[in-house]
Amino acid sequence: KAGVTQTPRYLIKTRGQQVTLSCSPISGHRSVSWYQQTPGQGLQFLFEYFSETQRNKGNFPGRFSGRQFSNSRSEMNVSTLELGDSALYLCASSLGTSGTTDTQYFGPGTRLTVL
């Protein structure tokens, strides 16, 4: 089975621009979660989507948004980029259908650099 894929792998943007990152989950997985990883804050949960609906949300400003399509693929968008948004953005997929937290599998991440 193919793993979680993320595109692009690397991205350079300037302050004020917006960016869209893409994630394709493992086949059969319906839940997609997004995390931000920085040296200072570590791994932080952004949001989770299941069946095209946002099911959980972390403590990030409204500039961070996402969506999920009917084939479970997900995108996240960051508008009005700030220098502090430079990070590795990780996507994780899971079945999302059990009565508790399912095992999550991570993609390789998208390295975003904001200049």
Added chain:
Amino acid sequence: GENVEQHPSTLSVQEGDSAVIKCTYSDSASNYFPWYKQELGKGPQLIIDIRSNVGEKKDQRIAVTLNKTAKHFSLHITETQPEDSAVYFCAASGELGFGNEKLTFGTGTRLTIIP
């Protein structure tokens, strides 16, 4: 919300020796505890996980123990090898109940195996 503390932040062990990494969590409702290994330039890779109805789980050289009363869990790696060198993260989840895929991560432990 949940808070996960991880110690130590760095750990160096001789090849062949054992390594132990410890984590504590704050929310007694958490019931799922995965461990991830992250190598340079890659996303976190699940190495072992444990649920609250189990006190210990082992997979070859890797074991995890959970003490729900004390709210801490530990990763044990025996017979360490150079390829075990990486950053290890613990995480906790489940406090929000059904359909919660939000993981709260520890700050990571950089493990170095000395040949």
